[in-house]
Amino acid sequence: MSGWGCYGDAFGHAVGLGTLEKILLDGANGVTQAARVCGRLEPAALAIFSVAALAGLVLAYVRRRRAAGVWLIALLGISYVPGLVQLTLVRGDRPAVQRSLERDVAAARERYLAAIRQSLAGVPTSTCFSPTFDANCIIFTGIYLGADQALTHRRCIGGEPARVSVAVTACGVDHIAVDLVR
């Protein structure tokens, strides 16, 4: 266990990331990856936090409460600018690319499903399967995990012994390789 460290950029730099992978990396754990790529308190973030805390206290304490409310909204609005710019213009899932992103994800899911179905063609549906992903595929497992539920075969769960395993390799939006490993 290493409670103080952050490990986030190791994978991002190790693998050449396409748009889809970057989107998966952006994820829902922060507006940017910044929250998970540093192990120290960022001095700039700490300074902004302190100034905002001070301003919040002062503004909320002034007698003209309505004015304080307006100022609080203004303070929050200004502080949201970096995050909103990131969401609307920078992030991989920004609105401008949403449609093409959805098409890419749907295509990746379909390609995965087709490959898995083909590899499990001779396997009884009562047999659960256990997929193994190589380093290039781990980033796609979120998409694949959801897609699995459309299969007639199911993934093995918990400590359930897997009699059939599939090796998923060379993942991408337009290519995938799945091999049955008994």
Place this chain on the structure above:
Amino acid sequence: MSRRLDLALAVAAFMLIVVAWTAPIVPYEYDAAGWWLPRVEIERARAGAVVGLLRSTATLPRLVPWLGVHRAPEGAPIVIGALARWLPGALPAARISALWTSVLLVAMLVAIRRRARDDDAVGFAALLGVLLCPFILVHLRAGYLDLSLGALAALFVMAIMDGLGKPARRWWQLRVLLFGSLLAQWKLEGALHAFTLMAAVTLCAERTPWRERLTVAAFAGIVVGVNLLVWQLLLWVLPPSPLPPSLFVWTHFRPSTLIPFGFQVLRHAIDFTTWGAVWPVVLGAALTERRWAALVACAFSLALFAVGYAAGPANMIEWAAQGIQLNRLLMQMLIAILPLVVLPAASTA
């Protein structure tokens, strides 16, 4: 002020619905793990497999949050999955999930507005500001459970406050029952939020006699406790599974994790691209408005979760360090304490 306030809240509600409506219809991030690092994924998959977090029809009853949904329609038979089946095909499950969350947030907004004083500009500024926070928008569009959990917690808080009010609002028991059950069954940490919020609200309702406070707290506690008991009974009744007897290992309690936990909480809370200035503003507003219950609720939640981290699986603090869990925990808390920041103390409501 009243009309302008109503207009501002209506615009906020409309915006929430629009943001949810335009959410991606193809779920592209099924689970919430950190896909950026194989090690995290493997660790999470291992722990997830152990406790049955890989959701399927077979594993769902074995989870505490058996009512919840985690993006995939097939894994959500109770609420989102059912809605996805009943509603026309133009509404895919991912969008339903986002809309469901936005509806809960709007319900929270309406409930707060009905109880608040018109002149509480600071409280409403905090309320509107929180709902526009970039991180909230991310989760709303992703349709994740955490935001809906926060909204449910806020509705639960208001039901308890109604029970403590003078005179108590009608049907508060029914609402405690409804929102308490949903909260406990929605996600693993829901029960923890329920207990900490219940304790904070009743503890800080200074003008309500202790006897009444204890009555309300006992009722809410029983509601949440019974829900957890039902889940445990389900585990007993179901066929044997590879589930461990307990996820948390109290014999391996590690106080040393408390320091990194506190450090990571601070590190995530000051990430201004994610949060903007929402944390200092909300805490500042709570402090200057003397909304002690909000501050106590935050302290209780963080303390309880810190203990959970110290006794939980060893990789939990590692997940926390990478923002897999703490950002969401902070978001749940932020939404849950909103009524306590905006509304006056329970006994004067």
